[in-house]
Amino acid sequence: xxxxxxxxxxxxxxxxxxxxxxxxxxxxxATLWGRDEAxxxxxxxxxxxxxxxxxxxxxxxxxxxxxxxxxVTGAHVLVVGVPSHAFRSTLEAAKPFVxxxxxxxxxxxxxxxxxxxxxxxxxKDVLPGRPVAALSGPNLAKEIMAGQAAATVVATHDREVAExxxxxxxxGLFRVYTNHDVVGCEMGGALxxxxxxxxxMAEGLSVGDNTRSAVIARGLxxxxxxxxxxxxxxxxxxxxxxxxxxxxxxxxxxxxxRYVGEQLGQGRSLQDILDEMNMVAEGVKTxxxxxxxxxxxxxxxxxxxxxxQVITGEITGDQAYRGLFRLQPGHEAEPG
Numbered sequence: 001x002x003x004x005x006x007x008x009x010x011x012x013x014x015x016x017x018x019x020x021x022x023x024x025x026x027x028x029x030a031t032l033w034g035r036d037e038a039x040x041x042x043x044x045x046x047x048x049x050x051x052x053x054x055x056x057x058x059x060x061x062x063x064x065x066x067x068x069x070x071x072v073t074g075a076h077v078l079v080v081g082v083p084s085h086a087f088r089s090t091l092e093a094a095k096p097f098v099x100x101x102x103x104x105x106x107x108x109x110x111x112x113x114x115x116x117x118x119x120x121x122x123x124k125d126v127l128p129g130r131p132v133a134a135l136s137g138p139n140l141a142k143e144i145m146a147g148q149a150a151a152t153v154v155a156t157h158d159r160e161v162a163e164x165x166x167x168x169x170x171x172g173l174f175r176v177y178t179n180h181d182v183v184g185c186e187m188g189g190a191l192x193x194x195x196x197x198x199x200x201m202a203e204g205l206s207v208g209d210n211t212r213s214a215v216i217a218r219g220l221x222x223x224x225x226x227x228x229x230x231x232x233x234x235x236x237x238x239x240x241x242x243x244x245x246x247x248x249x250x251x252x253x254x255x256x257x258r259y260v261g262e263q264l265g266q267g268r269s270l271q272d273i274l275d276e277m278n279m280v281a282e283g284v285k286t287x288x289x290x291x292x293x294x295x296x297x298x299x300x301x302x303x304x305x306x307x308x309q310v311i312t313g314e315i316t317g318d319q320a321y322r323g324l325f326r327l328q329p330g331h332e333a334e335p336g
Contacts, residue, residue: 005029006076008168011090013039013064014279015052015141016107017081022145024079025059026171032064033071040064051278056145072097077105077168079135080123083280084110087119091126103131103161105154109189109245110282111289118186131161134182135169136189137240138248140255149173153241155185177240184232185241188223192246193283194290195219197261197307199250201317204265211321216250219303222335226290229297257283264310265317287311300335 006028010021013034021032034040042048043064047057065071072078072094082090087108098104104127106119117125120132137152144150154165154176162178170176179185198219202212223246224237236242249255260281263273274284287308294301306320315323 009075012081081107184236188242191223196257200258200261201265204262
């Protein structure tokens with residue numbers, strides 16, 4: 001991929017997909033695909049995405065389309081930012097139009113529910129033979145659209161592809177680092193959403209910053225244990241795609257997963273919470289897969305287990321916190 005103006009296509013017109021497309025549009029021809037024709041017309045005519053980023057103007061050269069063939073045909077880089085439950089079906093629909101050599105980049109921080117595959121593994125399954133990468137880090141869309149400083153990681157095994165993608169997305173105060181540890185970056189992104197639900201429950205229960213900090217720290221240890229058991233590297237979980245993303249998602253008022261946890265902590269039903277949201281909280285779907293992976297790899301995940309029981313309606317948020325703190329603490333390196 002030489003240094004030249006490229007066509008970058010982003011599938012998924014939510015807040016993060018729109019933000020990434022806007023970043024790419026600063027140096028390249030960028031196309032944003034979404035199913036909603038009215039939303040795409042608004043992007044083209046008014047340079048707005050009022051559903052997700054109402055307060056921000058989009059680049060005038062960012063093209064929106066609901067035609068998947070038109071969006072994908074001729075793309076030099078394909079970025080996929082649809083929710084995990086629609087990831088495979090979207091790739092299958094795009095497959096006939098995807099060039100055989102182009103990099104495919106995942107923005108989605110989740111796991112496929114039935115297979116428990118990471119998103120880059122789904123890409124390899126549907127579109128074999130292409131370079132794959134994951135973009136992950138503490139990236140709150142509205143802050144980046146406002147021009148505030150932020151950093152992310154593009155994770156891929158191919159260093160040349162990583163450096164090319166770095167140039168595609170880096171812009172202004174948005175710094176893009178490279179990392180070869182795809183497993184670690186993807187698992188950090190998926191698992192932090194579950195821990196953020198736990199941190200949100202602490203907020204909803206008003207149990208205090210000490211408790212929330214303890215949950216975040218023990219949550220980091222928990223996601224690191226599982227991530228390393230799956231082949232991720234310890235250093236990754238201390239970096240942007242691990243600790244950085246975890247902190248942002250656990251404490252920010254913009255975090256969907258933290259919000260779900262907060263509302264659960266206040267005693268609301270999960271269905272009522274999800275019904276009022278126009279964006280997906282990936283942690284709700286991911287936690288079941290995480291528990292299966294914990295069993296597969298022999299890793300005890302007490303915080304994830306409590307979140308799972310709250311999500312499935314077995315216990316309340318208050319009961320989850322009482323259960324966590326009934327555990328007898330051992331060495332800090334051990335679960336619990």
